[in-house]
Amino acid sequence: xxxxxxxxxxxxxxxxxxxxxxxxxxLWLFVRKVWPVVKTIPxxxxxxxxxxxxAAQVLDSVKGLPAFIERTDARxxxxxxxxxxxxxSSVKDSAIRTELAVRELKETAGRLEVGVAGLxxxxxxxxxxxxxxxxxxxxxDEEDDG
Numbered sequence: 001x002x003x004x005x006x007x008x009x010x011x012x013x014x015x016x017x018x019x020x021x022x023x024x025x026x027l028w029l030f031v032r033k034v035w036p037v038v039k040t041i042p043x044x045x046x047x048x049x050x051x052x053x054x055a056a057q058v059l060d061s062v063k064g065l066p067a068f069i070e071r072t073d074a075r076x077x078x079x080x081x082x083x084x085x086x087x088x089s090s091v092k093d094s095a096i097r098t099e100l101a102v103r104e105l106k107e108t109a110g111r112l113e114v115g116v117a118g119l120x121x122x123x124x125x126x127x128x129x130x131x132x133x134x135x136x137x138x139x140x141d142e143e144d145d146g
Contacts, residue, residue: 003011082091 084090085093087093088097
């Protein structure tokens with residue numbers, strides 16, 4: 001039996017065309033069906049890696065939570081000690097004592113201001129008396145000075 005393709009010399013050309021068509025069909029199939037799935041793999045891997053890192057950070061935070069709670073409770077206890085009355089040793093007790101002392105100093109300063117103002121008045125009165133006495137003792141002295 002005679003092969004027609006061999007007789008015309010098209011067997012090699014047919015093989016080449018078949019290969020090109022097969023490669024084109026394979027590429028088309030890859031681009032249409034496989035590439036969308038392959039394209040999402042890196043994003044999925046990155047998302048998974050981020051999730052793993054976040055989970056690790058959360059676990060580390062949870063591991064340190066009891067120590068954090070103990071430190072926070074101790075600090076709150078110290079703060080509570082300082083802001084509540086406790087027989088004179090707290091900051092609040094000290095602030096009350098300071099406020100009382102400042103109030104007493106303010107009252108004392110007010111009394112001193114009144115007293116000093118009275119002294120100035122008295123000095124002015126004594127100066128006037130002194131001038132009158134000098135005028136009585138030496139009446140001509142005022143005329144000589146002028």
